[in-house]
Amino acid sequence: MSAYKYTILTVFLCSLLACQQPVLPMFLQASQVQLSRPQIKAEEVFFTTSTRIHVGPVHPDCQVEVVYDDSLMSTEYLPVQDTLTVHKSADLHFISSGQGFLSSVPRSISLFKVSTNQASFLTTPIPTAPYHLPDPAILLDRQKGTLDFRSSSWLGYQSSDLEFELSLHENTIEGVGISVLEDQHSWIFAPRELVVTCYDSSGQLLAEAVANYVAEEQHSSSTYQYLQVAFPAISATTIKIRISNLEVIPDWHPGHGNKPWLFLDEIFIL
Amino acid sequence: MVQDSQGHILLLTNHTHNNVLTYDRNGKLLASWGNNFPGAHGLTLKNEGGEDLLYITDTQLGIVVKTTLSGREILRISNPNRRDNGEQERPFSPTETAIAENGDIYIADGYGSQYIYVFDQQGRLKHEFGGPGEAADRFLNAHGIAIDSRNGNPQLLITAREKNQLKYFSMAGKYLSTIDLPGAYICRPVIHGKQVYLATIWSGDKANNSGFVSILNEQNRLVSAPGGLAPTYTDGQMQPIAQALTLFRHPHDVCVDNDENLYVPQWNAGRIYPMKLHRV
Numbered sequence: 408m409s410a411y412k413y414t415i416l417t418v419f420l421c422s423l424l425a426c427q428q429p430v431l432p433m434f435l436q437a438s439q440v441q442l443s444r445p446q447i448k449a450e451e452v453f454f455t456t457s458t459r460i461h462v463g464p465v466h467p468d469c470q471v472e473v474v475y476d477d478s479l480m481s482t483e484y485l486p487v488q489d490t491l492t493v494h495k496s497a498d499l500h501f502i503s504s505g506q507g508f509l510s511s512v513p514r515s516i517s518l519f520k521v522s523t524n525q526a527s528f529l530t531t532p533i534p535t536a537p538y539h540l541p542d543p544a545i546l547l548d549r550q551k552g553t554l555d556f557r558s559s560s561w562l563g564y565q566s567s568d569l570e571f572e573l574s575l576h577e578n579t580i581e582g583v584g585i586s587v588l589e590d591q592h593s594w595i596f597a598p599r600e601l602v603v604t605c606y607d608s609s610g611q612l613l614a615e616a617v618a619n620y621v622a623e624e625q626h627s628s629s630t631y632q633y634l635q636v637a638f639p640a641i642s643a644t645t646i647k648i649r650i651s652n653l654e655v656i657p658d659w660h661p662g663h664g665n666k667p668w669l670f671l672d673e674i675f676i677l
Numbered sequence: 678m679v680q681d682s683q684g685h686i687l688l689l690t691n692h693t694h695n696n697v698l699t700y701d702r703n704g705k706l707l708a709s710w711g712n713n714f715p716g717a718h719g720l721t722l723k724n725e726g727g728e729d730l731l732y733i734t735d736t737q738l739g740i741v742v743k744t745t746l747s748g749r750e751i752l753r754i755s756n757p758n759r760r761d762n763g764e765q766e767r768p769f770s771p772t773e774t775a776i777a778e779n780g781d782i783y784i785a786d787g788y789g790s791q792y793i794y795v796f797d798q799q800g801r802l803k804h805e806f807g808g809p810g811e812a813a814d815r816f817l818n819a820h821g822i823a824i825d826s827r828n829g830n831p832q833l834l835i836t837a838r839e840k841n842q843l844k845y846f847s848m849a850g851k852y853l854s855t856i857d858l859p860g861a862y863i864c865r866p867v868i869h870g871k872q873v874y875l876a877t878i879w880s881g882d883k884a885n886n887s888g889f890v891s892i893l894n895e896q897n898r899l900v901s902a903p904g905g906l907a908p909t910y911t912d913g914q915m916q917p918i919a920q921a922l923t924l925f926r927h928p929h930d931v932c933v934d935n936d937e938n939l940y941v942p943q944w945n946a947g948r949i950y951p952m953k954l955h956r957v
Contacts, residue, residue, distance in 0.1 A: 432953075432955060434955070435924075440922050440923065440924060441922070441923045442921070442922060442923070443887070443919070443921050443922060446881055446882075446919050463919065464906050464907075464909075465906070465921060466906070466921040466922060467907060508922065511923075553882075554882065554883075627885075628884070
């Protein structure tokens with residue numbers, strides 16, 4: 408009520424005295440403000456049949472838009488706080504928009520439809536203290552770690568090369584991936600190379616595939632990274648996974664010259 | 678950031694060319710001083726005997742310094758050098774102070790030991806409480822402290838930032854209760870009128886640049902979050918909150934002036950000036 412009175416008084420005085428409009432501060436306009444990325448939560452990142460993504464609330468009267476696999480042609484709008492079911496491996500990018508605000512930058516998530524093929528370790532490298540405590544079995548539990556590398560979802564390594572050997576319970580395999588953390592502020596770098604070799608029961612090499620990553624490139628935020636390789640479906644009994652880390656932290660980094668850390672939370676079979 | 682009794686706004690920075698900057702409410706720079714606080718962090722103003730005095734914490738030097746408005750040092754408090762059961766000396770990296778009416782100085786060692794140290798006005802250690810841990814009376818980043826006299830009974834209101842909580846303690850240091858603010862990584866509580874204002878440096882999954890401002894009402898319910906989602910409660914429990922607009926990057930304090938406008942200085946925000954929110 409008092410605000411209404413103040414408004415009327417201002418109009419009255421201005422018309423009476425033919426004065427200029429009162430000088431108001433230069434307020435920020437909606438068109439200058441960017442919406443925040445929507446909050447999303449996947450029930451499972453590594454799933455065998457389907458997974459659901461829960462979309463959190465956004466600014467009032469704004470909406471969430473999801474884009475699959477960077478395809479700008481397949482935009483699909485979802486109402487706020489809806490749930491999205493995904494049946495295949497995908498990279499999803501969620502954007503909030505509306506109310507005249509600038510649309511948010513995307514919040515992206517990678518989802519992997521993995522094989523039901525169970526695997527177990529034959530050999531594993533020794534992780535580095537103090538990030539050595541979790542059982543290596545966590546690397547095959549299909550559970551995604553949080554961005555907190557100190558949590559029990561991650562194993563930390565300070566070695567240039569890691570080699571894992573796995574036994575497959577079923578034989579068919581179409582690919583292998585690893586889930587790592589990139590948190591360069593904390594001296595944690597993604598690996599530069601993943602090499603996967605597959606063998607039959609006689610030890611004969613069946614397939615080899617390589618994935619590379621530009622690990623020395625500077626990234627400011629803490630993110631998940633995934634390296635994966637794919638094969639035509641083959642029947643293998645064992646696989647060897649070699650992960651090559653940077654030898655030293657790059658020159659642009661305050662910790663340059665020291666050994667980088669590599670944090671691994673999952674090895675997944677496709 | 679604080680407002681003095683003349684209405685001027687004082688901003689503490691960790692830049693050793695100008696540790697303290699004095700502005701009018703329109704942002705015009707009036708004065709500056711200070712080049713000795715490389716870790717300047719907490720700024721509290723207390724009117725003592727008619728004179729505005731400042732309490733500055735320096736997390737890098739591990740000191741609390743009491744000064745006049747023009748920068749003359751009156752008192753300096755250093756590490757009380759406490760040990761726990763023969764262990765090494767506790768670190769001391771104080772983040773904020775609160776000053777009682779009897780002159781007692783409450784120091785929140787938020788980047789250090791997680792204890793709250795209580796000194797008398799001559800700088801002599803009286804007692805301590807808190808410490809690190811998950812228990813209700815312990816802290817994980819005791820980042821801020823204030824004296825809440827809204828109900829006429831002064832109590833300490835202390836931040837446990839990594840727990841997304843505020844905690845009430847008696848002035849003698851007895852734990853009383855906890856306010857849960859899930860998703861809100863809050864800095865110090867600033868009590869103005871019936872409200873509590875809190876810079877919220879991160880939110881949600883603690884991503885960079887995810888901050889906003891939290892405002893609690895007289896019942897300590899979050900009723901407004903400029904830059905954040907609309908607060909919601911279910912069965913009396915606040916639901917996790919996150920940023921909605923990228924207005925802020927890392928809000929680190931809030932100052933409420935005598936016309937109820939808000940000033941929000943930020944950490945790690947590209948050296949931008951504090952943002953001012955006008956009362957409407």
